[in-house]
Amino acid sequence: MAAAAQHAIPFSRPATPGHIINKIGFYGLGAMGYFMARNLARHRASNTGTSPLVVYNRSVAKAEQLRAEIGADKVQIAESAEQLVLECDVIFTSLASDAVVKSVYEQFASALQANPPTKNKILVEMSTIYPSLAGELDTLLSDIPHTHLVTGPVFGPPAAADSANLICILAGDYRSKKEVAHILVPAVGKKAMDLGGNLQKAPMFKLIGNSMILGTLEILAEAFTLSEKAGIGAPTAYELVKDLFPAPPFINYGRKMVTDEFDGLKGFAIDGGLKDANHIRRLVTELNSPMPVVDAAHGHILTARAIHEDQKHRGEAKYDVLDWSALVAGTRVAGGLDAFDSAQPAKVVKD
Known part of the structure; x- marks a missing residue:
């Protein structure tokens, strides 16, 4: 199983020693996001023993449902989008529309501009968006130090998200994609595909x-x-x-x-x-x-x-x-x- 998962990732493992990802965040617990966040939290707890997944959802009930389902030792609920983006090293977003995506990333950018990161931070936009929006998000984040954007939409219906059989599409900074791919496969998906450095290619x-x-x-x-x-x-x-x-x-x-x-x-x-x-x-x-x-x-x-x-x-x-x-x-x-x-x-x- 491990060998099959490794074959499905087009990137070598991140260098060791190197940047250690301590906290992962997830914003958006809708029909797809809920299952992805749940599987990610379970996989991290059983395979890495690191800190709980930090989640945020505009309706706190979904976050509480997730915590009740898999346990408070695996899920921590953030009180705000700002807390999520400031505390976590990698933040995944799975949102309903382009307008919501832009609004959330404006919140992220404002929080990070006020509190600039001192180490690498990766934001992974997993929603289905129009490609030009990826460029707008990149512009929002471009002047924030140590901050990288990866576009990472997935293929598969909610049933595939439930069973961790999604296909993950990645575009953006190479090192960031490498980190993200090894977080997502096999925890969330069965395969990662690299669409290159142009952020618009993955949503396209x-x-x-x-x-x-x-x-x-x-x-x-x-x-x-x-x-x-x-x-x-x-x-x-x-x-x-x-x-x-x-x-x-x-x-x-x-x-x-x-x-x-x-x-x-x-x-x-x-x-x-x-x-x-x-x-x-x-x-x-x-x-x-x-x-x-x-x-x-x-x-x-x-x-x-x-x-x-x-x-x-x-x-x-x-x-x-x-x-x-x-x-x-x-x-x-x-x-x-x-x-x-x-x-x-x-x-x-x-x-």
């Missing part, structure tokens, strides 16, 4: 990867809807998917579509999917690289969200938050089928 690659997932969702949604209209049925098409395309996105999202399991609290919330689709469409526009499948997926996400909002207004919504696989509602409605209930309305009868 994250959007490229998410465009593939969005394309997968759109292909499944269209094929399943056509199967229903043809009287064959989406479940039959899903059986073929499992045989022909036995990859996690096809199998996992296909299952959600055919079983109407659109709970965004257990998956990837549709608002996050819409944010990513908008980022991808902006990127392809800037680079003159058309991606019509993402345009189609974007429209179907909007349709699904609009229908869901109307259902919530009428008190008829099954889920508080939709998973982005619910974009199948767009193709279903376009085909004259019910948006979220595959058992309704009457379908073509098989011969």
Whole structure:
């Protein structure tokens, strides 16, 4: 296991003796961050015996939940973002939107400017952001001594975060990436990929990867809807998917579509999917690289969200938050089928 993990890291181990990382911090305990922070805290406690993971979340209840789950010996709760960034040597952030990311890093920069570090400090931005924001964050931190920014988005749904099977993408200062990679693998992910020194490359690659997932969702949604209209049925098409395309996105999202399991609290919330689709469409526009499948997926996400909002207004919504696989509602409605209930309305009868 150790040998496999080492093979999955594109960096040699940090030099010894050298800078010793005493404290690690984690800001953001959402659908992905909670699992990543939990696994990181457990791994450090069982393998390094160092100080507890320091966590901060705007809703303290999530931090308290994490501490209750794995113990106060493994998790320490910071009272503020400023405390987190000043006390820790490496700080990971996993946040919901570009606006939140910028706001948090402005807090970090203000605290560090008032109390300049005297030893290396690494900030690792793991959220899905638009690439140009990485440059803005770098500018915020550039005049603070000993401070390095690494962009480190991850690939994988919450289930992969839960099982520490994420793929970690890193860009930025080489030595900092080396430190970060050996913290994350195998504690949080199964593999680290080096995208070089340009901080924008990691978030750019994250959007490229998410465009593939969005394309997968759109292909499944269209094929399943056509199967229903043809009287064959989406479940039959899903059986073929499992045989022909036995990859996690096809199998996992296909299952959600055919079983109407659109709970965004257990998956990837549709608002996050819409944010990513908008980022991808902006990127392809800037680079003159058309991606019509993402345009189609974007429209179907909007349709699904609009229908869901109307259902919530009428008190008829099954889920508080939709998973982005619910974009199948767009193709279903376009085909004259019910948006979220595959058992309704009457379908073509098989011969």
